[in-house]
Amino acid sequence: MLHINSFLSAPHGLFRNGNSSVSLTSGLLMLASSLLTCSTSQAADNPIFRSLTPETANLDRYQWHYRPVLIFAPSKTDANYVQQMAILEKSKVELVERDIIVLSDTSPASKGYLRSQLNPHGFEVMLVGKDGGVKLRQQKPLSSEMLLSTIDKMPMRKANL
Structure with missing residues (x-):
């Protein structure tokens, strides 16, 4: 699950996950999905x-x-x-x-x-x-x-x- 902390601290608009990076667009879509599930x-x-x-x-x-x-x-x-x-x-x-x-x-x-x-x-x-x-x-x-x-x-x- 993507946590907003990783977005807010990510350098240059990229999510860092080990050695791989996810594009900002994909990351924002995952973030939006994650945020919408919050009560x-x-x-x-x-x-x-x-x-x-x-x-x-x-x-x-x-x-x-x-x-x-x-x-x-x-x-x-x-x-x-x-x-x-x-x-x-x-x-x-x-x-x-x-x-x-x-x-x-x-x-x-x-x-x-x-x-x-x-x-x-x-x-x-x-x-x-x-x-x-x-x-x-x-x-x-x-x-x-x-x-x-x-x-x-x-x-x-x-x-x-």
Whole structure:
């Protein structure tokens, strides 16, 4: 079974399996099949869905490799947060295709470093480009159409098509 970890860490868009390589297209098809079998309850365990820890001081480790989507919410039960996660869950394959990683901070009391830097108010979602710049920021759930079309207009995304 193909694990998403192998995709996210694979160099040059190839899956490595011992001495053999599988083409990106074949790998993406296997990945899509694997992702579609995951249940909604596994979203938090999926490597594209991660918690933004209070210690995270910057997003340098993602720069030039991923497009982080940052989600700040008062709690995991916040209606906007639940809606946003459901929207993203339905678009997992498209998120992977666009090198998106979803980082959530649902603990305002923990006073995370990025939370204090970005100063979100209540629920807020942000798209950060591979260059590290904030490309989109809003205080309501972001539709997958808006997210994906914003990314598809980016020069780096166009260069990869």
